[in-house]
Amino acid sequence: MSHSPSKSDSPSRRDFIRQSGLLAAGAAIAGPLAVSRSAHAAGSDTIKIGLIGCGGRGTGAAIQALNTSGGEVKIVALADVKESSVAQAHRGISGQHKDKIDVPNERKFVGLDGYQKVLETDCDMVILATPPGFRPTHFEAAVNAGKNVFMEKPVAADVAGVNQVLKATAEAKKKNLAVAVGLQRRHERKYMETVAKIQEGAIGDIILARAYWNGSRPWLRQRQPGMTETQFQINNWYYFNWLSGDHINEQHIHNLDVINWIKNGYPVEAQGMGGLVNQNETKYGEIFDHHFIEYKYADGTIMYSQCRHQPGCWNSVAEYVHGTKGRADVSGSKIYDEAGKVLHDFGKLGGDGHQQEHHDLFADLRAGRVPNEGEWGAKSTMTAILGRMATYTGQVVKWDNALRENSSLADYQKLLSFDQEAPVKPLADGSYLQPIPGKGMGSFSVPGKS
Template sequence: MENAQPSQSKLILPASSASRRTFLKGSSVLAGTALSTVAIPHVHAASDDTIRFAVIGCGGRGSGAADNIMKTKGNVKMVAVADAFESKAQYAVKRLASTHGDKVDVPEDQVFSGLDAYKQAIDVECDLVVIATPPGFKPQQFEYAVNKGRHIFMEKPVASDATGVKRVLKSVEDSKKKNLMVGIGLQRRHEPQYIETIQRIHDGAIGDVISQQVYWNGNGIWYRNREPGQTEMAFQTNNWYHFNWLSGDQICEQHIHNLDVGCWVKGSYPVECNGMGGHEQREAGDGSKSQIFDHTFCEYTFADGTKMFSQGRHLKGGWSHVGEFAQGTKGTADPSGRIFGENAWKYGGEKSRGNVNGHQQEQHDLIEALMRGETYNEGEYGAHSTFCAILGREACYSGKVIKWDELLEKGRELAPGIDDYTIDSVPPVVPGEDGKYPIPVPGQYSPFA
């Protein structure tokens, strides 16, 4: 598959010359003419132009996105929630209502729980769906929301394996035919310091980009102990970060942000990757409870032969750094706001560097576009940046040079049959007789089906 180019900036596409109310009422109906074989419900805003939204996944980012949406200038109302666990869904409604009052209008019968609860929440009359579940569950949830004609905000990463990425890309194409909004939680794309700096790089401020370094090195991540009476599926779903089929590992779940910036700077995606990594610190600590690596290092190669070097790490007491750096033929750059060399420059816009909350800004942009009756679609670069992280992970797991096109075509599926999972299902990985979960072994692991 030929590599797609990432979006260079937020793309705003006019929906029509009609009013915003007409747009919200008619966008999914008009989409039915493009995909006549898909059953499209009559999606509309309330008569007062309220943008009604449902939240799928009520953890930190789901509740956070809902909070951000309700802090915009839009006339918005949260009308349904869904989570794998009823207690989390109920708590999210209570907490958000205490802050936002009548912007939270979620009756008891619109609080849903279970692994298939996303269908019930999306079926509620709404205009926008927030999807903030573990990455392994997102492809089918995104597909369902697109089929229902909903506008969508989906957190990154959008999948945990090649199969999921391909499924998302197919749904992205369907969403474009329906003129649906698709926002993806790669919030740096909405931060003015990044937008302006990278535009200057594209305009030649550092010449040709010849190499980059990207980092997400931190101390570690949360771990949730097994609760009495939990099924194995419930334990893994609640502790999702530590299972590859759910999270995609640290390189997907966190480091994707930096990889996305590097590909945005370059204006393309890599054609291959080699990498190395391991599980050493976790093996000495919580290794029996976690599948994921605690360090990865990748060398990505672009079609023109230039490189992007990547570090991702969970290491207590080690060097912590999250950021990006680019070298060019005329200078160097920190894409978050600095250029060095003959065209030296520092970001100094209305908001000084670091003061723009990207999570909030991406929701301002999304809601304001819907209020104007416009859409933009970030789904394609969200899927490709996710796959860039998956490519790096599989290179580190296998210890081999992995080609982008080959992995996208033949990459292994981490959770076959995921659409039918319930909280009582047997998950795709289980502990062995020693109580430990399987860990990829470089040199032995195969990234292909």
């Protein structure tokens, strides 16, 4: 995709944003977009952003959006479940872009319904960076409100959420709304060149792929006095499936997405094994600390997938592909022939994908192009969820069966207060039940075997 249009082909971004809103409202647009970039100087083309989810990633994404060039961008609304996070995000953004944040107290929203209030403002775009379980509800509401969207990965925590995102993505296309997804490797130039060479046949036909996200344990947040159960789970969201989808979904999705990108397709089935070694973690949540999955694609290609968060073990965050004529260290941006000679090395092209994805998105917006990454964002999320289903159940899980059965882990749209009952109940001792492979339980039953 080109991101350097000629001036004669480059309408005002405000015109694009305005017309997107008209389409979202059902109005017809006659004729092509044809407003000169000179309109930028008048200030009427400012892209106004609402940030929903003011944690570290949301704040970082907002700053990266403001780092883009070519026209004015402003943050005009903030929402989070914690007042302290809203305040911290405001300070963090102001510290780097004091002149690009305009959020008075009346546009600072706190609570599980804060996203609705952001969507009622006149922002043109929203950044969605809450725990992933809420993403489908927030995304669907943003599309219904006629907002362009940048949403972090993964885009859902369960299969019903994936289907919800796919449906909303189709609606966004009808309304001419931009949709970007935070799978930033697809915007890193070294990855783009490496993947292009593989797809051109540099290593022949792909036989085997390997994907890894092995690292140490991330943060754990202790229960604080006075917390409700729902509040504790949302505060410790990484460790609850209805919020994160397990770390295979929250983190390993990046590596799975790279292989899907190379294959230009998605697995048809998965089987594997996993579990929780550190039983002390059952007092914080319900997810596994390691997974190993064998994915199969329609053409018979196999992907071996590893992810774990166990301290003191071998760490690797990487992707590799093996073919009939060579192999590729995809994350290392190197392609080798059968004898091990380096044929291509793209490592010097740079890899700041978190920033580059915003440069690319805003370049598109300013040129009147309408990117939509929702479908592959949803299907790579589904790839991770498929793997989780396989390890939790100990069975072969088929993609089509899982999508059709549309399993759900929570009723996210109805959860609007910390005082409401949490979707997951603790045991009598305060710990949480893990899935048992071979037996299943509740929402972790085997698709096609109910």
